[in-house]
Amino acid sequence: MTPRSTGGEPVNPDVRAHIPVLLSDVLEQLQPTAGETYIDGTFGAGGYTRAILEAAPCRVIAIERDPTAFANGAGLVADMAGRLVLVPTTFSDMAQAAADAGHPAVDGVVLDIGVSSMQLDDPARGFSFMRDGPLDMRMSQSGPSAADIVNTADEEDLANILFELGDERRSRAIARTIVKARGDAPITTTKALADIVERVLGRARGDEKHSATRTFQALRIYVNDELGELERALAAAERILKPGGRLLVVSFHSTEDRIVKRFLQERSGKTEGASRYAPAPIAPSHAPSFRIVNTRGITPNKMETDANPRARSARLRVGIRTDAPAWGAKA
Template sequence: MRGRRRPDDVAVDTGARHVPVLLAEVLQALALQPGGRYLDGTFGAGGYARALLEAAPGATLLGLDRDPTAIAGGADLVAEMAGRLTLSQARFGELAEEAQRFQMAPLDGVVLDIGVSSMQIDQAERGFSFRFDGPLDMRMGREGQSAADILNETEEGLLANIFYHYGEERRSRAVARAVVEARRKEPLTTTKQLADLVAGIVWTEPGGAHPATRVFQALRIAVNDELGELVKALHAAEAVLKPGGRLVVVTFHSLEDRIVKQFMAARSGRSPAGSRHAPVVAIAEPTFRLVSKGAVAPTDAEMRLNPRARSAKLRAAERLTTVARAAEPDLVALAEVPDPQPRRRP
């Protein structure tokens, strides 16, 4: 079944494969209804989809995945569910259009499991992991710009910002400089080339994550516009959920969780308190109600059984009757890499 990895799990091999993270908590947060209509925006190996359809008699589910391999791999589950499961190759940012296209809207629930799947990481030819030497690809949908394209064509300042903004790599400028110097001699085309280059610049404590962990994460996010798709998906879910419908999102690193947290806070009518220096700003009418206070984390028992669950966080909200609102500009900005600032002359 489906599993997601925390950012540094590309350097860890626990032997566990494709285990759905926070599965019981996801099903509880969805408040499943018999005969309900649901959408899994990140189908993967079908772990959530199977559990949902087995737990909700008569329910139907639309599963999306941008990876054609995942869609093809779900054919047996589609047959087993006898008309209750439909799969479509699409980005989860397109979930509103897909729900309308398959006449599934309005929905009783939307679940999103954000990140890269274990199946993708374990395939060397996909280029997601430095545990295996393979081509620098990282394209979930197998189309568009690859990681090698970004490394070999992006100017140094923007490359540094990608490493810093998407990977939170402190030595982003040094890594970007080394990449530019290396590609002058020959293009960077393999995961081993990049991992070795970064390992010569970034220092980590013995037993810690591989030095290239954050750079690989940053490239993967940039290649697939993961944060941009997440922002689109949150607003799309608001548009197609019926009153009382649930939005459940599982994230695996702080960048994703920050976006989900801010979206749900803004949409549930929460905002920072004002002061005499900064008056309270008028709050728009809420479109969601928070299902739980703060994020739900895995139990100690789950983390012992599946170490990849350690950084997972679940947030959930229930749709209200209010009309959906326009996109939050602050969230859109969080998903974008800032343009490099021009260097000042001494």
């Protein structure tokens, strides 16, 4: 069924083709159950939400910061006849969204981190260099855009953004070239920025990633404060999950996955890479608030990656809430 506007006409017919990454694994790990309440923190095209609601007579509080995706969800809200609440906010605000919906404690939280296929495929949103469009990248369609950052940030700040959020080794050379180019004319389109990066790194060959991939990734993460949002969302999920509730996070970037992995390791009282020659780690001052389900994370199988190449970097991590207080909670 295609998400549609309240008038019954599809807002974006392309959403029907969207298939969520690791969907069968998400359902297997979440285990939707009749009468329970779940949060889908990244509604997008509604793929996870729909599958959860169809798996059991349960409730979903779905969160979406993108006004276009929010509008596309109106039809699904109507179809589910009271079992779905769609909230226009960021997933870091899930505790307030859940409380406002009358469910301050929930049985599961699902987060699909990063940009959606719909956003990438729409050149007007400016997330991709594959087709020319305005250099925007804002998920909420408000606040400073990527063009604002590219044209106003100083050279050192630009270099740091590209290096820290995009793992771009030539970040200083790219930043220097951007600053020089914007002195001649503002950089306002995705093609203009991609061409600048190609001048520094050269054109990708064969199966190599496009030269501008890391630059665009870094700017998108920065513009939308994606890492800060993720950290705040993980802490919020810890506060509102019931004992036995499940936290599922699908990430597509090594930095995001590292944040999720460290959060679950810390909250489960585990340490990584300890040496037998190193002093024994100090016991945490809090009781473990999570139990880790899959230490290595779940990745897509070949059939899924062949059907959807964008799924190749996806990793699902799962934690089960214990009955210990949230670490940020007051004693």
